[in-house]
Amino acid sequence: MAAPEAELVLKWEREQARLRESVKEEDTEDWQRSPDFSGLERVGGVDLSFIKGDDINACAHLVVLTYPHMKVLYEDCKMVTLNTPYVAGFLGFREAPPLLQALEKLKNVQPNLMPQVLFVDGNGLFHYREFGLACHLGVLSDLPCVGVAKNLLHVEGVVRSEEHQSQLNALQKSGDSFPLATASGRVLGKALRSSQSSIKPVYVSVGHRISLDTAVRLTHTCCLYRVPEPIRQTFQHTICDKRSGSNDYTTWELPTQEHQPKYPQ
Template identity: 45%
Template sequence: SRGCVTCVVLNAKNDFEIVYKNNTFIEPINRYIAGFLAFREIEFLVKEYDTLKQNGSQFMPQVWLIDGNGVLHPRKFGLASHFGVLVDSAVIGVAKNPYYLNFVDQTVKDDHKRQKLSLGKVGDQFPITNSSDEVIGVALKTSSGCKNPVYVSIGHKVSLNTAITVVLKCCKYRVPEPVRQADIISRQLINQ
């Protein structure tokens, strides 16, 4: 299926003005397999990084927000981590859905629903742990008008606390602006 990869760089000091944008239409060779998104999409993300580096290096972000998981992943190496390692940059994974719930029992799923209801104000969060009780991410409330959190995790070269702070500072709505703007632009192009 045809897709569109959009790289958007925003100026956080100027109300998230778009300072760089590039879109590439893609035809993924590999089909989507849960847990292996990076193998389907990583080459396209790295190409966008390379294009930015060559054509707009003055806009290179201090930190990348990737629409996908970092260490909040069954193998602790999701798309955001994979990208960060390949480009040697600070990366944060931001997922819109709790992918990890596909790999846990019903008790954990029920606990997740209960904890989600306890998120009252912006910045409220609860940790997500793996089977070894290691914190691998957080469910984070980013907007007062939204009942669903986003799922934030370390991608590469950032701490979880830094990731949370950056995501909160980048949110006007539920999804951080870099990810939200890339989604909006990609959808508009695909639907044309």
């Protein structure tokens, strides 16, 4: 993929700065204040999936699950063609448009199934300019959004240093977390140990209309495995025939004991 033109990058930066002003980083919903999230009934997840040698054609996924039981209420997968290359820091311009279309479609066909919060595969405020994909989707859809990244983005001095590694080692049990603070002291996200069975954390940050602590708490309650169920279900429902062979989860042993799903049946 050719390097993005400097002019385009400048345009993108201006757009991110403009949209950044609309991000709400506080709880705006009643259920977010509730200790057990009572009132929350539907959680969504979005993601794009690709096949090996092709980075312009992708499958745009949207799933909606019940809360807290994580049962599938709605799933949609559509092949799309992307216009922009992947550039770290500008994921929103590449992935937000098709994902917004999926939300628009849901609004038209099953408005009653619109999720009350959306999990996004990528960062929110934990971003070079505090405007990752989760913020991008949040502002443009005005849906509460949580950013969950599986890998660490190097933001303002937050890197995989020995300090970071020792903080990770201190995450002993599921639900443990530590803040991701910039050199200036601003907390842009949290590293969360989301399941007992995985040492590797997920990086949670605010997308829109939710506080960081609520986002982390909610993410934890949606994790049966490392990746929050709404996002993980999106992988499972990939229609692009990627679920043959041993990757079919039905051939895997179900978690036992402390690995037990939080909400059986």
